[in-house]
Amino acid sequence: MESIDKTVHMSKRRNASEDDISKVSLVPNKIILQMLSSLSIKERAQTSVLARRWKYTWLGVVNINIDPKDFVEEYLMKSTRYRQMKKFRKVIDQVMNCDSGINILGMVINTSMDGNTVNLWILRAMRRKSLTVEFISFKDLPIYSSLAELTLVDAYFEKDSDHVILPFAGFSSLEKLNIRNCDAPITMSIESPTLKSLSIKEAYNLVLLRVVAPEFSDLSFKRFVEDGVEYEHPKPLLVELICRKFSTAKLFLINSDTDLHI
Template sequence: MDIAEDRISELPTEIILMILSLLTIRETARTSVLARRWRSAWASTPVLNFCQDTLYSFSGNWANIVNSVLSLHRGPILGFRLGRIVLCSSEDLDRWLSIVSSRGIEDLVIDFYDQYVPYTVHPSFFSCSSLVSIDLTSCKLEIPKDFEGFRLLKLLSLRNVALTDTILQTIVSKSEKLEDLTLIDCEGLRNIKIVASNLHNFHLFGAFSEVDLSGSLNIQDLFINWDGDGNGVWPPRRIIMSLTKLESLSVTGLLLFVSAVFAL
């Protein structure tokens, strides 16, 4: 037993933090019993995963748990992931985003628990220039006037997010490295225009009037699921034919136009 504990204690700090980054916050706390060096290591883990990991995860005050972890945490927070389990208020999320936005955040996941009352994302979110991956569910986006873009962003996933065509176009066009974009049942999108020269994967689910991909000609994987009433009118044939890098195409809910495309 002593030998095993010594070996665990001798692991390089980088390895310990890498292991902790793969665990949920509950599992991370439990590692404190492994060895002396692990007792406070959780407070430096660069990734915080607040998500369901046991049948009892809904017990306890999760807002207090997140507050406690953030107050004790030292060093950068590269990943901050809130699953639907975290029952919290908009004020709680505002406070947490304000904290992580100044700690080098790269990977942000927020799944707000109430899809009928979306969380209006705090303005500090738009100042996170270090973000590489964004995954939001049941949120609302309102861009501040001084938004300069996400210069490092590569992945953007929005599910049940309320925003406008203009807001989406602004975020995408100001994220020059964006490679992967997913939009699922987002409220407020009608005439979607995607200008992203480095975009490789685009998945779109929901009801809309038009999609303009003329500014994203390097798309390789395209999935469109039109979920409106009647027959969809997207897209013009010239746009689909201009996607010369396309390797995978799946379109549903647009039967009349799809038939015309494949009849060429």
């Protein structure tokens, strides 16, 4: 009799669990994604077993924060941390291979992450049209050290900020910077220890450009062009250049499209 009661009790618990899962499956996707957005990626992945419908839902969260410490516990043995890191990369690969869009990609970069892996995840984020990419990096980790050329297309800057500063101190090999369709800032400052060439196209609000780059030598500037027809009265651009070739800051006033060689 006791065995029968135990079986009945287990059956009731199983039915109750199935009812809970069934109720979870009825929750609209929008609400599910809102709830998942407050969880870490590891916690999101764990929700995939709650219901069949949830198996891939967690991959559609538009805000992604990649942090190794969510998976890897530093105080454990090296072999255990290696297995945890391997699982971490597998989960992030699955997340970054998704086709849905991304609003924000946040990434904490430490010494356990190699540059090739980080670059691959950033590339995938760009292909998914990520609106914002944010980094937190340890100072002793050389990031972007081999990047020689960078192109920013449709770069978004805060609308309430008329002045934009682009510091490239950590880009120790960057020599060429291309900026395309950057219409928000009125003034822009670019600082780089290695930059030699700068190309700016379709920046119709820009009136002041400040470049601090010891090795700088070439500037190409082109105002916004719509349907192949330029504006009749383009705004002049004042360029302040601080480089090794001049003992003091040099000012240039540009009234039209210009290719300037220093």
